[in-house]
Amino acid sequence: MNLESNPLQLHSQAIEAIVAAAKTRIVAIRNAAHRHVTGFVWHPDAIVASEQTIGERDEYEIVATNGHSYRAQIVGRDAGTNVLVLRPSERIDVSPYSPALPTLGGLALALAANVDGTPAVRIGGVRSVGDGWFSRAGGRIDQRITLDIRLHRTEEGGPVVDAMGALIGMSTLGRPGEVLAIPTATLDRVVPQLIANGRVARGWLGVALQPIAVPDALVEQAGQRIAMMVMSLAEQGPAATAGVTVGDILLTVDGIALRGMRPLAARLSEENIGQSVEVRLIRGGHILKLDAQIGTRP
The missing domain is CATH 2.40.10.120 (Thrombin, subunit H)
Incomplete structure (x- = not known):
């Protein structure tokens, strides 16, 4: 050939x-x-x-x-x-x-x-x-x-x-x-x-989180079965400044359901630093809403 x-x-x-x-x-x-x-x-x-x-x-x-x-x-x-x-x-x-x-x-x-x-x-x-x-x-x-x-x-x-x-x-x-x-x-x-x-540079709320099941009595009101519990907080970090406390169960950030870390990471991209976000959470059997400002990860 x-x-x-x-x-x-x-x-x-x-x-x-x-x-x-x-x-x-x-x-x-x-x-x-x-x-x-x-x-x-x-x-x-x-x-x-x-x-x-x-x-x-x-x-x-x-x-x-x-x-x-x-x-x-x-x-x-x-x-x-x-x-x-x-x-x-x-x-x-x-x-x-x-x-x-x-x-x-x-x-x-x-x-x-x-x-x-x-x-x-x-x-x-x-x-x-x-x-x-x-x-x-x-x-x-x-x-x-x-x-x-x-x-x-x-x-x-x-x-x-x-x-x-x-x-x-x-x-x-x-x-x-x-x-x-x-x-x-x-x-x-x-x-x-x-x-x-x-x-x-990346966005940051200053929280350490762990997946947790939403209490059965609050599943319907929460609209989800899995959320993220706050295990620790950075002192004077954005979440602590907004009033989040250890033991809170975070449901959503700006309406994005937190069933793992990736949805939160997507909201904390570098373009969003300085923006205000609504944090919806469970504390003491009640659902609360707080406003937090995305900081820059140390």
Whole structure:
């Protein structure tokens, strides 16, 4: 068969070209001689990685695909979106990524680094594309992108690109057996904040909560069977200032039923800091309403 008309060969060459163009951004982040995770160059002065894979050290060794070694310091991290930014000791010249919107069933290449910095790649597809969501740590992620790719823990944090080499997002491990991509739109929003401030500002009420069953006698009036009990309060925090006390059972915040932490996290996004919210709660067998102002999480 003529190689020029062999679709498998053409497909292989196309993938090779995508990997060749993207691999210069991949880095191994090493904290010991034989222990590493993956990151990638966001721009010449910033490396992005998965926050949940990086320890508490301030400085790490970075090894690029050409074997060159750098020192890099953490400048910011956000557990809510699982994004961490390091600043390399030297600029790493790269061209800007083109962002990609994921398409269901589209080709996805998850790039990673071996311990010596040499590149690795996993090939699969975009398994599902969902709406924006909030992590348990309160981070807003613009789309839920699930990949049909297996990923080793050392490969987490690399770029995921499409068939044109455009950036879908950063690979991350979700629930057991689940591989996600943190969308490029989320990285675009979070990385500048981490570089500028070292953190992402989030809303805060200053309460520690525990799910609890609503007393049977109040279920009909409350309109729900599960709520959240206040286990502790931050002194002079927004909830304490509003009059919430330990032992109160929170039903809703601005009409959003609290059956877990994620609905509350959604209301406490960074855009809502400073806003007033109505808190509906049970205290002493009675349903009360209080107004609280969303503060900034310390």
